[in-house]
Amino acid sequence: MSELEHELVALGRALAVPVQPDLTPRVLAAIGTRPAAPGRRRLVLALAVLALAALLATLAIPDASSALLRFLQIGGARIELVDELPAVSSSPPELELTLGQRVSLDEARQRTAFELLELDQAPDSVYLGERDTVWFVYGLPDAPRLLVAQTPELEIDEPFILKKLAAAGTRVERVSVRGKPAYFLSGEPHAVVLVDEYGVAITDSARLARDVLVWDEDGRTVRLEGDLTMAAAVEIAEALR
């Protein structure tokens, strides 16, 4: 450990932290009695299957039975089919705030632990966001023509990092990007909600998304978002290198 690191440890130990009350009584009052783990999991799974089964009949999803088996999950993104979208503002306060910290393209290349997929045309702006997501923005940040997001999967145990809620009116189509399975969501805007690894929504991340192509590319989840036809989205996706 270097001298600077020793100094940081000493500084950390010198930090003054306010006196905190004992949280135990409040935590115990807030938690309800929970059944043992396996039973609860089975119940949740059963409810999820029932909900999907009921909805598949009304949604335009080709190959419905296989989609059900996969739960429409691609990489770290889960597409959940619901009968009603949550209340999400169609004009979120500031898209830029939800994207993360603005950096240069070179800095993004240096700071990410994975090789970025890029188009020939450089993005107009680049952001580093939650869950190590790198965002390429084409156009103005508040009115982008195209968003490209790349989120690496993590080594820790997590079911998904991004939840897309699609209701009737949103078409979900299975397509292929360089031979890899992908989903294209189009039609009515769908809700995008970042979730933590416990499936709990990060409340202020919710927003409505336009047409989106999502797929898994060598351990990262890639999303293209914009006013795109499916063919155009796939063409752009396959141009990412």
Next chain:
Amino acid sequence: MEDRPPTDAVLAERARAGDEHAFAELVRAYQGMAFRAAYLLTGSAADAEEAAQVAFVKAWSALPRFRRGAEFRPWLLRIVANEAHNRRRSAQRRDGLTLRAVADHASGGVVPSPEATVVDDERRQELRAAVNRLDERDRDVLACRYFLELSEQETAEVLGVRRGTVKSRTARALERLRGEVAP
């Protein structure tokens, strides 16, 4: 023969099965660290208290998905960090928060640590100011590694990144810090 207190693994397994008393033991054992971590990440005692409390409640709900044999501490701190980040984002207070605790050293209601004399005031303030000038990611990784004294693997789990990312992020943050402070 003297009874040994149950380990985290034993308590977590009991709590996972629905034992509230076992979970209460875990809350008592880790609430200090949870609050400290949340305070470092939010810079607000009120936000930290709320984040820690909500994190424990979420941990209880998420215990069925806690992997047997996994370490409880980083798993819990990951939830705490998420809650703290949520509050930081909600308040849109993106900068200058992580180490406000140091600036508050002389304010009321705080307990100075005996190690406070290890780094003299001037150097400590210089370091604090330099860390505050770093971006959020750099501050978070330094807070985990040096202020909470977590291992690289624990930091990776808390911040939700790979261990290699922690290593490279820490090296870059230290390099930037060296450029900001006198040797």
